[in-house]
Amino acid sequence: xxxRIVLESRHLCKQFRDPVIIDVLKDITLSVRQGxxxxxxxxxxxxxxxxxxxxxxxxxxxxxxxxxDGQLMRGRTEKQLAQVRNEKIGFVFQFHYLLNEFxxxxxxxxxxxKLGTFSEAHVRTRAMDRLTMLGIExxxxxxxxxxxxxxxxxxxxxxxxxxxxxxxxxxxxxxxLDKANSLIVFSIFKELAEKHHQTLLxxxxxxxxxxxxxxxxxxxxxxxxxxxxxxxxx
Amino acid sequence: MRLRLIFxxxxxxxxxxxxxxxxxxxxxxxxxxxxxxxxxxxxxxNELLDNLILNRTPHVRLYNEIKASAHQPINSASExxxxxxxxxxxxxxxxxxxxxxxxxxxxxLQEDPxxxxxxxxxxxxxxxxxxxxxxxxxxxxIDIKNENALFHFNDYIVKGKSEDLAxxxxxxILGASLADKLQASVGDMVSVTTARGTRFPLKVAGIFQxxxxxxDKTMSYTSLATxxxxxxxxxxxxxxxxxxxxxxxxxxxxxxEYALRFNxxxxxxxxxxxxxxxxxxxxxxxxxxxxxxxLIVAGFGIYNILNMMIYEKMDSIxxxxxxxxxxxxxxxxxxxxxxxxxxxxGIVGLLLGFLLSVGIDHIxxxxxxxxxxxxxxxxxxxxxxxxxxxxxxxTTYLSGWAPARKASRIDPVVIIRGK
Ligand SMILES: Nc1ncnc2c1ncn2[C@@H]1O[C@H](COP(=O)(O)OP(=O)(O)OP(=O)(O)O)[C@@H](O)[C@H]1O
Ligand SMILES: [Mg+2]
Numbered sequence: 001x002x003x004r005i006v007l008e009s010r011h012l013c014k015q016f017r018d019p020v021i022i023d024v025l026k027d028i029t030l031s032v033r034q035g036x037x038x039x040x041x042x043x044x045x046x047x048x049x050x051x052x053x054x055x056x057x058x059x060x061x062x063x064x065x066x067x068x069d070g071q072l073m074r075g076r077t078e079k080q081l082a083q084v085r086n087e088k089i090g091f092v093f094q095f096h097y098l099l100n101e102f103x104x105x106x107x108x109x110x111x112x113x114k115l116g117t118f119s120e121a122h123v124r125t126r127a128m129d130r131l132t133m134l135g136i137e138x139x140x141x142x143x144x145x146x147x148x149x150x151x152x153x154x155x156x157x158x159x160x161x162x163x164x165x166x167x168x169x170x171x172x173x174x175x176x177l178d179k180a181n182s183l184i185v186f187s188i189f190k191e192l193a194e195k196h197h198q199t200l201l202x203x204x205x206x207x208x209x210x211x212x213x214x215x216x217x218x219x220x221x222x223x224x225x226x227x228x229x230x231x232x233x234x
Numbered sequence: 235m236r237l238r239l240i241f242x243x244x245x246x247x248x249x250x251x252x253x254x255x256x257x258x259x260x261x262x263x264x265x266x267x268x269x270x271x272x273x274x275x276x277x278x279x280n281e282l283l284d285n286l287i288l289n290r291t292p293h294v295r296l297y298n299e300i301k302a303s304a305h306q307p308i309n310s311a312s313e314x315x316x317x318x319x320x321x322x323x324x325x326x327x328x329x330x331x332x333x334x335x336x337x338x339x340x341x342x343l344q345e346d347p348x349x350x351x352x353x354x355x356x357x358x359x360x361x362x363x364x365x366x367x368x369x370x371x372x373x374x375x376i377d378i379k380n381e382n383a384l385f386h387f388n389d390y391i392v393k394g395k396s397e398d399l400a401x402x403x404x405x406x407i408l409g410a411s412l413a414d415k416l417q418a419s420v421g422d423m424v425s426v427t428t429a430r431g432t433r434f435p436l437k438v439a440g441i442f443q444x445x446x447x448x449x450d451k452t453m454s455y456t457s458l459a460t461x462x463x464x465x466x467x468x469x470x471x472x473x474x475x476x477x478x479x480x481x482x483x484x485x486x487x488x489x490x491e492y493a494l495r496f497n498x499x500x501x502x503x504x505x506x507x508x509x510x511x512x513x514x515x516x517x518x519x520x521x522x523x524x525x526x527x528x529l530i531v532a533g534f535g536i537y538n539i540l541n542m543m544i545y546e547k548m549d550s551i552x553x554x555x556x557x558x559x560x561x562x563x564x565x566x567x568x569x570x571x572x573x574x575x576x577x578x579x580g581i582v583g584l585l586l587g588f589l590l591s592v593g594i595d596h597i598x599x600x601x602x603x604x605x606x607x608x609x610x611x612x613x614x615x616x617x618x619x620x621x622x623x624x625x626x627x628x629t630t631y632l633s634g635w636a637p638a639r640k641a642s643r644i645d646p647v648v649i650i651r652g653k
Contacts, residue, residue, distance in 0.1 A: 049651065053647045053650075053651075056556070058555075058556060058645075058646050058647050059647050078560060078561055079560040079561070079562060082555065082558050082559060082560035082561075082563075083558065083560070085556065085557065085558045086557065086558020086559075087558070091556050091557065093650055095549075095650075097549055097550075097552065097553035097556075097650075098553075099246070099550050099553070100250070101246035101247065101249060101250045102246060110239075110243075110554070110557065111557040111558055113239045114236075114239060114557070114558050114559055114563075115558070116236060159557070
C-alpha cells in the first residue's frame with residue numbers, strides 16, 4: 001500500500017520578468033508521499049531554491065497547480081497560506097534565522113505558540129523534547145546569538161519540527177557548515193527519515209547526502225530531468 | 235494567547251533597541267509634559283483674566299439711557315401721517331435715568347428661575363474735592379450683601395471692610411488710585427459734589443483695588459441708602475439692575491426679552507465684552523497648536539525608530555512570516571511597539587506635566603493690579619489630560635502605521651534569497 005500524497009505540483013511554471021523574461025521553472029510536475037525522503041540537486045542557478053519557495057507557498061507568483069495535503073493552494077489569502085505554513089510545513093534554510101532576542105527554547109517555541117493548539121507549558125515541553133532529540137537540550141536557556149554555527153542550525157531544525165509538520169522543506173541546510181557539523185546534520189535528517197518517518201524534501205549540492213535519500217530529483221535549467229528511486233539507500 | 239505572543243515579540247524587539255526606544259519615549263514624554271504645562275498655564279491665565287471681568291460684570295444689566303424719545307408729537311398729527319419727518323435738535327425731555335417701578339421689577343426678576351441673583355445699583359457722576367481741585371469720579375450706590383455674593387466685591391477690598399458700608403452711615407469705599415490722589419486713608423473724610431451741586435462729606439470705610447487702572451482711578455462705592463441721600467432721591471431710586479444668570483449663554487436672549495418686557499435698555503455680557511472672548515480664544519489656540527506641534531515632532535521620532543527597527547530586523551520578520559505569522563500579525567507587532575512607546579511615554583508625560591503645573595502654581599507672582607493673586611495662575615482641568623492622552627495615542631498610532639504596513643509587506647522570499 002502506498003502512502004498518501006502530501007505535496008503535489010502539476011505543470012508548475014515560473015518566470016522572472018526583471019530585467020528580461022527568464023523562465024526559471026518549466027512545467028514541473030512532481031509529488032511527494034508521506035514518509036518520503038526526497039533530495040533535489042542540480043547545477044547552481046537551475047532553479048532549485050525558486051522551486052522550493054513556490055512549493056512552500058511563500059512565493060505565489062507562478063502558474064500551474066500546487067496541492068498541499070490534497071488541497072489546492074491557488075486563490076488562498078496571504079493569511080490562509082501563513083496558516084498552512086504554520087501547521088503543515090517546517091523550514092530549514094542555509095542560514096539559521098534565529099531571533100537573537102529570544103533564548104534557544106523560545107525560538108523553538110515561537111511557531112508552536114503561533115499555532116496555539118497547546119498551552120504554553122506544553123509547547124515548552126515539546127520544544128525541550130525536540131532539543132533533546134537533537135542533543136542540544138543543555139543550550140535551551142542560552143540566547144540564540146551565543147551558539148556556534150552548527151548548534152544554531154540544529155536549533156533551526158528543532159524549530160521546524162515543533163508543530164509536527166507534514167513536510168520538512170530544506171534549502172542546502174549544510175551549506176554554511178563545516179564537514180563535522182554537516183555530518184551531524186546529515187545524521188539528524190537520516191534519523192528523522194528512518195526512525196520518525198518524517199517527510200523530507202531537501203535541496204542539496206552534496207552528492208553523499210543525496211545518496212542517502214530515498215528518491216533523487218535532478219534539475220537542469222528549470223526542468224526536472226530525472227526523478228528516480230535511490231536503490232542504494234537503505 | 236495570540237495577542238500575548240504579539241506583545242511578547244513586540245517587547246523583545248523594543249528591548250533589543252532599548253536606547254533608541256527610550257529616546258523616542260522621552261520625546262513623547264517631553265511633548266506631553268509641555269502640552270499639559272502650557273495648557274494649564276495658559277488656561278489658568280485666561281480664567282484669571284476672564285474672572286477679572288466676568289466676576290464683576292453682570293450677565294445682563296437693565297438701565298435707562300438718557301435719550302430723546304422716539305415718539306415725537308408730530309407722529310401723532312394725522313395731517314402729516316404720509317410725509318417723512320425731519321426734526322432737528324431734539325432734546326431728551328427729562329433727566330430720568332431712574333428705572334421705573336423698580337420694586338415690582340425686582341420682584342419679577344427674583345422669581346425668574348433662570349436668574350441666579352440681582353443687585354440694584356445707583357450710578358452717579360460726582361466730583362471729589364481735594365482742596366481747590368475737583369476730581370471727576372463715579373459714585374456707585376450698591377447693595378453690599380448681594381454685591382458680595384454675586385460679584386465678589388470683597389475680593390478687591392485691600393483695606394477696611396466692605397460690610398462697614400452697610401453699618402457705618404455716610405461711608406464710602408474709594409478706588410486705590412483715587413484714594414492716593416485724594417491722600418485719603420481709612421477713617422478720613424472726603425467730600426463729594428453731585429452734578430446738581432450738592433456737597434456731601436463721606437467717611438472712608440475702605441480702599442479697593444480691581445486690577446483695572448481705569449476703575450481704580452474713578453470708582454467709589456457707598457450703600458444704596460447713602461447714595462440716595464447724596465442725590466436727594468427717594469428710597470426706590472435706582473439706575474441699574476445687575477442680573478447674574480445660572481447660564482451665561484442665555485444672556486443675549488434674556489437681555490432682549492427684558493428690554494421688551496420692562497421697556498428699559500438692557501445690555502448682555504457678550505456684547506459688552508466681545509473683545510475679551512477673542513483674546514482668550516487666541517491664547518488657547520496658541521497653547522493647543524504648540525502642544526500638538528510638539529507631539530507631531532515626537533511622532534516623527536517614533537517613525538524613525540520603527541523604520542530603523544524594521545531594517546535591522548528584516549531577517550526576523552522574514553522567518554516569522556515563513557513559519558506562519560501573517561502580514562497582519564507582523565503589522566500588529568509594530569503597531570503595538572508604536573503604541574507602547576506612546577503609552578508609556580504619555581503616562582510619564584502626564585505625570586511630569588502635572589508636577590510642572592504644580593510647580594508653576596507655586597512660583598510667586600505679585601502684581602499691584604491683582605491683589606488677590608500671589609502665585610502664577612494654573613488650571614487643573616482634567617480635560618487637558620484626556621486630550622493629551624488621546625493625542626499621544628493618536629500620533630504614535632499614526633507614526634507607527636506606515637512602518638508597520640511596510641513591515642507587514644516584507645516578502646520573506648526576497649530576504650531569504652538575499653542571504
Ligand atoms: N528575483 C529574481 N529576479 C530575476 N532572476 C532571478 C531572481 N531570483 C533568482 N533569479 C534567477 O533564477 C535562477 C534560479 O535561481 P535559484 O536561486 O532558484 O537557483 P538555485 O538552483 O537555487 O541555485 P544555487 O544552487 O546556487 O542556490 C537563477 O538564474 C537566478 O539568477
Ligand atoms: Mg539555491
